[in-house]
């Protein structure tokens with residue numbers, strides 16, 4: 001049970017981010033430098049938009065973000081450098097948009113399935129989403145591009161890690177400090193698409 005907003009939730013509120021998840025990407029960026037400062041970034045599962053907002057701030061108008069989610073972004077997130085599509089990231093419609101705007105320097109995905117409470121079902125769905133993100137990254141990243149993918153632990157994360165190792169120079173599973181201790185999420189980082 002979570003009755004009190006934690007440190008990261010309070011910080012997000014203070015800094016104007018719609019979700020505390022921003023600090024996970026910030027930590028990943030500090031450790032792995034996944035967002036080049038003039039990059040073209042594809043943000044999958046972007047709503048309510050704290051990762052998108054963070055990336056736009058880093059880019060300072062020099063690159064662009066293509067973002068997609070089934071849900072809308074927070075209405076305050078607007079930028080000339082942002083293209084947002086509301087819908088399924090793996091639909092034909094969005095795939096065409098993503099292809100037209102690519103290739104990308106980085107694909108970031110915090111996408112999560114709607115959870116059932118059944119860990120086997122939930123990790124299975126998360127793994128299936130992650131596999132689709134890896135496929136998208138292979139198709140739409142520039143050579144040397146990077147990928148960040150959220151997955152739920154306890155499913156096929158080792159297999160997914162092996163797949164990323166095959167297509168990227170470096171691959172690692174990483175649990176940011178900002179990720180809640182009770183959460184079974186972990187991030188798969190792929191650096192340098194071969």
Ligand SMILES: C[S@@+](CC[C@H](N)C(=O)[O-])C[C@H]1O[C@@H](n2cnc3c(N)ncnc32)[C@H](O)[C@@H]1O
Pocket residue numbers: 018019021022044045046047048049050051052068069070071087088089090110111112113114129
């Ligand atoms: C944890 S939230 C992302 C939070 C976001 N990174 C932020 O910082 O504000 C996960 C999101 O994944 C989205 N999602 C799950 N499956 C998706 C799909 N197939 N296509 C697009 N978005 C999807 C959900 O709608 C949800 O908004």
